[in-house]
Amino acid sequence: MxxxxxxxxxxxxxxxxxxxxxxxxxxxxxxxxxxxxxxxxxxxxxxxxxxxxxxxxxxxxxxxxxxxxxxxxxxxxxxxxxxxxxxxxxxxxxxxxxxDVVVEPEFVKENIPDINIKNIRKQQQNLIINQKQNKIETVTRYVHEQFALYTSDEDLMQLCNNVTIYVEQLDFENLKPIIVKDLSTLDLYHFGWNIWNYFKVSKQDKVAEFLKITFSESLKDVEVNSIKTHLKDDDQKGIIKINDDLSCF
Known part of the structure; x- marks a missing residue:
């Protein structure tokens, strides 16, 4: 101012x-x-x-x-x-x-494949189903090798069905007990741990319940909680031993 x-x-x-x-x-x-x-x-x-x-x-x-x-x-x-x-x-x-018009040359459109999401999703689902089926086939061979000498043909087939029910997480009411001979509770524990470790579709409580129903005669005096805590005891003892990879069967 x-x-x-x-x-x-x-x-x-x-x-x-x-x-x-x-x-x-x-x-x-x-x-x-x-x-x-x-x-x-x-x-x-x-x-x-x-x-x-x-x-x-x-x-x-x-x-x-x-x-x-x-x-x-x-x-x-x-x-x-x-x-x-x-x-x-x-x-x-x-x-x-x-x-912008120039940036979209014809050769780009020609080289980009027509991606069908539904087909890709179906392929992935089929891949998962095939992988799971391959695992079930592997475990079936494993069951035959481990139990062929210790149960009847009928019970051996039923055991395979029981394993499939467990893997598919179906209702355990469809499980049927089988009878085995010359196998200790330790062998059955190891078998349960191997199945659980290979698929990992549930907690160990579930596989313990699976063993309790499937081998009800052999494990009639053992509680489910006790089975769970002893699944991996003495891993290299018994007829059926702890095996971290069943894919070799």
Missing amino acids: KIKYFEYIVMYLSVFLVCVLIGIAGRLILIEKGADAYTANVFFWISIGFGILLFAILSLFLNELVVRLLKFLFKNKATESATDQISEEGNLKLTDEKR
């Missing part, structure tokens, strides 16, 4: 000095022409007052005129800039659209 006042003072002071110089010059001219001192002094002050008045009038009218002229010029310039910007953005957009 102080700077603005200072500018006004400098501007009006400069005008006043110019008017004084004009008045002095006019006064000297009048004196040379033979006018008296009073007339020269009157002309001097009139020149100063007229000069200041003229500057004030010009400032009022010309300032408003200049402001309007500048607004008009800047408005036109801003309009032209906005028009140029819109035009430039339009050109850029057209360029981007053309670029």
Whole structure:
């Protein structure tokens, strides 16, 4: 604000000095022409007052005129800039659209296979089913090798069915007990742990319950919790030993 006042003072002071110089010059001219001192002094002050008045009038009218002229010029310039910007953005957009069109060459479409999600899902499901079936076949061979000498053919087949029920997590009401001979409870525990470890389809409580129902005659005096805690006892003792990988059968 102080700077603005200072500018006004400098501007009006400069005008006043110019008017004084004009008045002095006019006064000297009048004196040379033979006018008296009073007339020269009157002309001097009139020149100063007229000069200041003229500057004030010009400032009022010309300032408003200049402001309007500048607004008009800047408005036109801003309009032209906005028009140029819109035009430039339009050109850029057209360029981007053309670029997008160019980015999709025909060879890309030709090389991208038509992916059928349903087919992929079906293939994955079939793969899982096949893997599970292969595991069941492996365990069936394992059951035959481990129990062929210790149970009847009918019970051997039933044992395979019981294992399938366990693996498929079906209702244990469909399990039927079988009778084995010459096998200790330790052998049956090891068999249960091997089955559980190979498939891992449930917790050990479930496989303990499976053993309790399947070998009910041999494990009639053993509780399910006890079976669970002894599944891996003395892993290398007995006829059926702990085997971490049944895929070799």
